Amino acid sequence: MEQKTKINAEEGKQELVITREFDLSVELLFKAFAEPEIVEQWMGTKVLKLESKKHGSYQFETTDPKGNKHRFNGVIHEFVENRKITRTFEMENTPFGVQLEFYESDDSDSNRSKLNMHVIYESVAQRNEVLKLPFAQGINWAHNRLQEVVSKLK
């Protein structure tokens, strides 16, 4: 089945563009990234810190099926409600480096919205390592969860 979340990885570039359309208002979509309780539900992570504001920061923790904990964190460069989050992202204790991420959302109509994620890596090699992970399936699955969980908040 075709995945709803599309990934555009141009050869030789150190960036990705990821897009998805949701059957959610842009206000609900934005809450999915900005509000700790909602982030925890669809990402399945513990939110250790999430300051959703310009010059804020965050740290999340996941626990894998073996019980190992993995943390990731970053700083929020810009935060424009219902429109844009510019932030850094790092999986701690991995070789994937630090990424710069631009999330932009806009509404198609009152019940549909688009998410555009532009992710920039330290190098082409690091981006390509990320793509070797089950990355496309993982993010599509996560976005399906987002749709499902946030729909119930309507």
Added chain:
Amino acid sequence: MEQKTKINAEEGKQELVITREFDLSVELLFKAFAEPEIVEQWMGTKVLKLESKKHGSYQFETTDPKGNKHRFNGVIHEFVENRKITRTFEMENTPFGVQLEFYESDDSDSNRSKLNMHVIYESVAQRNEVLKLPFAQGINWAHNRLQEVVSKLK
């Protein structure tokens, strides 16, 4: 005269690597980026905010010869004393976008140190626009000022 600050801009990439050697201990070099009073002296900027720590942030302001004020700001993803600063950078109200910057320093010997700046742009086009500015001369001049100002703190 050859500039001491070297810029490596590979064709078609959205990044720059900038290197410079200073006749300064790594401790003094690091202070030049971490301590507000010293930043103000060599950069000629007013430091509105500088939280030199992991998940900190900063905002600086310069005044041009015509009296116009220009601000730039960013968030600090990582801060490792005398070794590394990973941060975002944005010139406010310009089309140059947000950059991700990795500053790394190490000592050649007790009185000399190297600075390596890896700067990643949102796009190749934005990087190339930055290179059309008197960028190479500007950063070399700023690093000369850094050397001069910080030498006096010895």
